[in-house]
Amino acid sequence: MKLLAVTSCPTGIAHTYMAAEALQMAAKEMNVDIKVETHGSIGVENEITDKEIKEAHAVIIAADTKIDKTKFQGLTIVEGTVQDAIKNSKGLIEKAMRLENNKSQYVENVSKIKENRKEKKKGPYQHLMTGVSYMIPFVVAGGILIALSFAFGIHAAENEGSLPWALSLIGGGSAFALMIPILSGFIAYSISDRPGLVPGMIGGMLSAEIGAGFLGGLIAGFLAGYTIVLLKKWIKLPKTMEGLMPVLVLPLLSSLIVGLLIIYVVGRPAATINASLSNWLENLQEGSAIALGLVLGLMMAFDMGGPVNKAAYAFGVSTIAAGQSSSVMAAVMAAGMTPPLGIGIATLMAKNKFTREEREAGKAALVLGISFITEGAIPFAAADPLRVIPSLMAGSAVTGALTMLFKVKLAVPHGGIFVLPIPNAVEGLLPYIISIAIGALVTALLVATIKKPKTE
Missing domain, CATH: 3.40.50.2300 (Response regulator)
Incomplete structure (x- = not known):
């Protein structure tokens, strides 16, 4: 077959x-x-x-x-x-x-x-992840370009016509400006195919312009997608006029409906929530910040690239969307690097607890870990979930909490260790590296202690 x-x-x-x-x-x-x-x-x-x-x-x-x-x-x-x-x-x-x-x-x-x-309820999750998958390259490219502009100095981009200004304009003024429209457009596309792109992207652009941000973009995407679904169901044209549906009727009516709802109904409450979230994150007290970092760490290691992990990552991205350094994004990336790093270290520390194949895979896990690819720990978690997953969660929780304790901030949403040398990409580079190292060691020690020895 x-x-x-x-x-x-x-x-x-x-x-x-x-x-x-x-x-x-x-x-x-x-x-x-x-x-x-x-x-x-x-x-x-x-x-x-x-x-x-x-x-x-x-x-x-x-x-x-x-x-x-x-x-x-x-x-x-x-x-x-x-x-x-x-x-x-x-x-x-x-x-x-x-x-x-x-x-x-x-x-x-x-x-x-x-x-x-x-x-x-896989449907909404799949729609959301489709939007996120198309959005991530814009976020990563924009974030790194903004960080590169910082390398010339925090205020270097204010000098119009200079290279830092150009990098900031490409990264923040263009890539980040497209982030929310792309998210909304492809959520709508996932729900209703190509006709959803127009109202989705228009709704996302309006959300960005009125300050509704990431939350407004999510709402706009789902609103646009299901509006197209309903319009297709309700509007029936003669066969001779069916060609007007995808090029005139659906784009016009859906854009009008979604646009008006975003401006007059959804936008203002979403903008208020968005502003409140930003203020809350800015004014977090030390204890609350540590607790948030701990929770984000647990989420990043729980399913290593699954729905819970992606929810934490999306939250981190939403806090960096304004083109500013984010403590949440710092915690998320560090906690996502910790599981494969910890597993890789464990295969070196306790060789008798792993097969020859697992020890070889541990070397690859170390590379994936420094690259912020949490999925590198999945084969080990799948082989021994009851011992490995709690160890991974513990290490990531420690890392997330420590980054918040040290008030580390990150201006880049991806890239792992390779973006850390960029000047001003990280506020608190040494504490950040220490946080990741401690969390990885916690994971490694727990795995090395509780796993049973393997026979070749």
């Missing part, structure tokens, strides 16, 4: 390729022919051709973002998340083979899947 698969995670950095590798390894063990297309941060790789679709029996879509399934029409489709592919790749392959061999059960199974998804 010949299978196809597509994998895609919100960041397109680690989970996408881990899911692809897991499916390929499982298929090899099961003697099944499979080709996996990955939708990563650099675009589509190993793209599936029309000829391969004609020859295939079924397709597995393991994605946390929206995937266009139209080209797979006629094939048996099995859907799951990237975590499903990483943790239960054989189960997905077996399901695809079973459904293909017994297509009479397919409709029933699809109905069950849809019901389960409604119960688990």
Whole structure:
């Protein structure tokens, strides 16, 4: 049997390729022919051709973002998340083979899947993660360019026409200005396909202009997407005029509805909440700040790239959206670096607690850790979750709390250790490095202590 698969995670950095590798390894063990297309941060790789679709029996879509399934029409489709592919790749392959061999059960199974998804509320999460996945490159590029402008001095960008001014204009004036419209537009796109982009991006732009910020952008995206869904359902034109729907009727009406709602209904309350959140973060007392850092650390290590981790990261990004250094973003990035670093150190400290393959993987985990790719710890957590995950959470909680205690601030939303040498990118560079090191050591010591010895 010949299978196809597509994998895609919100960041397109680690989970996408881990899911692809897991499916390929499982298929090899099961003697099944499979080709996996990955939708990563650099675009589509190993793209599936029309000829391969004609020859295939079924397709597995393991994605946390929206995937266009139209080209797979006629094939048996099995859907799951990237975590499903990483943790239960054989189960997905077996399901695809079973459904293909017994297509009479397919409709029933699809109905069950849809019901389960409604119960688990995966829909809104997938829409949100689609928006976040398109937004992240703008945030990262903009943040690093702003940090590079700081390298010439905190106020160097005020000199119009200078290189720091140009870097700040590209990063803050352009990349960051597009961040919220992109978020809103692609949330709407995930809900209602291409027609959602126009009202979504317009709603996001309005949210940014009136101060509603990240929260307003989220609301605008969902509002635009579901407005398009309702308009498609309510408006029925004669066949001779159907061509007007995507180019005139839907963009015009949806933009008008979403725009007016953002300006007169949603915008002001969202702007008030946004301002209140900023003031609250600025005025956090030491005890509250430490508690917030601890919670963010726990969230970053809990599922290492899953929904809880992404929620913490999105919160960090929302605080840096104004182009200013953020203590929350500092805690989030540090706590996200800690799990793979701690695991990597543990494989060096307690070699008898890991197999030869795990010790080799520990070296890769160290590289992923310094790069702020939390997913590097997932294979170890999956192999021994009851001992490893609490250890990871403890180390990240310590790191998050310490960054808040030391009042560290970060102007860059991603990049790990590679952005730390940029002058003025971090307020409190030495305490920041110390916080990450202490948290990683806490994780390493706990893992080395509570894991059972392995025999080769």
